[in-house]
Amino acid sequence: MQVTITIEKKPGVLDPEAQAVNQALSSLGFDDLQGVTMGRQITVSIDTDDQERARYRAAKMCESLLANTVIESYTIEINEPS
Amino acid sequence: MRVAIIVFPGSNCDRDMMVAVETLTGRRPALIWHKQTNLDPVDLAIIPGGFSFGDYLRCGALAAHAPIMNALHDHAARGGAILGVCNGFQILSEAGMLPGYLARNKELKFVCKQTTLSVSSDTSCELIKSLDNSEKLHIPVAHNEGNFFADPETLDAIESNGQVVLRYGNEDKQNSGNPNGSLNDIAGICSSNGKILGMMPHPERAMGAGHESADGKKLLQSIFEAIVT
Numbered sequence: 001m002q003v004t005i006t007i008e009k010k011p012g013v014l015d016p017e018a019q020a021v022n023q024a025l026s027s028l029g030f031d032d033l034q035g036v037t038m039g040r041q042i043t044v045s046i047d048t049d050d051q052e053r054a055r056y057r058a059a060k061m062c063e064s065l066l067a068n069t070v071i072e073s074y075t076i077e078i079n080e081p082s
Numbered sequence: 083m084r085v086a087i088i089v090f091p092g093s094n095c096d097r098d099m100m101v102a103v104e105t106l107t108g109r110r111p112a113l114i115w116h117k118q119t120n121l122d123p124v125d126l127a128i129i130p131g132g133f134s135f136g137d138y139l140r141c142g143a144l145a146a147h148a149p150i151m152n153a154l155h156d157h158a159a160r161g162g163a164i165l166g167v168c169n170g171f172q173i174l175s176e177a178g179m180l181p182g183y184l185a186r187n188k189e190l191k192f193v194c195k196q197t198t199l200s201v202s203s204d205t206s207c208e209l210i211k212s213l214d215n216s217e218k219l220h221i222p223v224a225h226n227e228g229n230f231f232a233d234p235e236t237l238d239a240i241e242s243n244g245q246v247v248l249r250y251g252n253e254d255k256q257n258s259g260n261p262n263g264s265l266n267d268i269a270g271i272c273s274s275n276g277k278i279l280g281m282m283p284h285p286e287r288a289m290g291a292g293h294e295s296a297d298g299k300k301l302l303q304s305i306f307e308a309i310v311t
Binding site for chain 2: 012013014015016017020064065066068070071
């Protein structure tokens, strides 16, 4: 089962990269821009048909390596088979 | 004095550190490959600078889970001394052995320059006890992710426990030479027991003869003195 993990900086955590992109977009004239956050998307395949189990294992992966929970939060989404 | 230097794929300051340690102690430190699972008893374990695992995922994240790290956690639990320099600092922070996080430099640029450092007057770091905190140290940095960050509670705790060891610039003057935007000008911190020191500047690149400064030698010397006594 494929699981998509999205990792983002927690609110209040300094993200100089997102700030730079924000400034660049503003200077391009996007004056309705209210903010930019940047993250990382990771897709993992897990050997199970049980969605709850897949979610649980993906969360374990985030907690132990994929996210640094001091500064990052993560969301987990099950990819429905097409 | 038994010193071990932990080497990861992508470490690039391990040899410089080895020369620095041998110069000061007269004994060549052991270079320990990250795949080893045990660490013979040592007085000091050093994680050198570099780009372990290509900085993939986050700087230090993959190294923080390498096989040798269990042995390093055991060493720390026994009250053992650890020094992490640059990428070594990032690895200690990813391994949860030091608080906070080292984010991208504020200006989004790799900085490679000489810095002026103040030794905190109230530091609880056991490893630099003999270092004269009235003198400024000149030690270079070379990093892309050295921007120390911690949430306000953690930062308060670090400050009030005396865990800040080194700051960029003059301690009494904020933002006087901070190269990366780190909170409170922090350049180096220690663990709550004062035995684990993480610092972004490279003392092994300030060893006198041929280097711009000899203050790194002074800092390393104070660590060896602290361990012997």
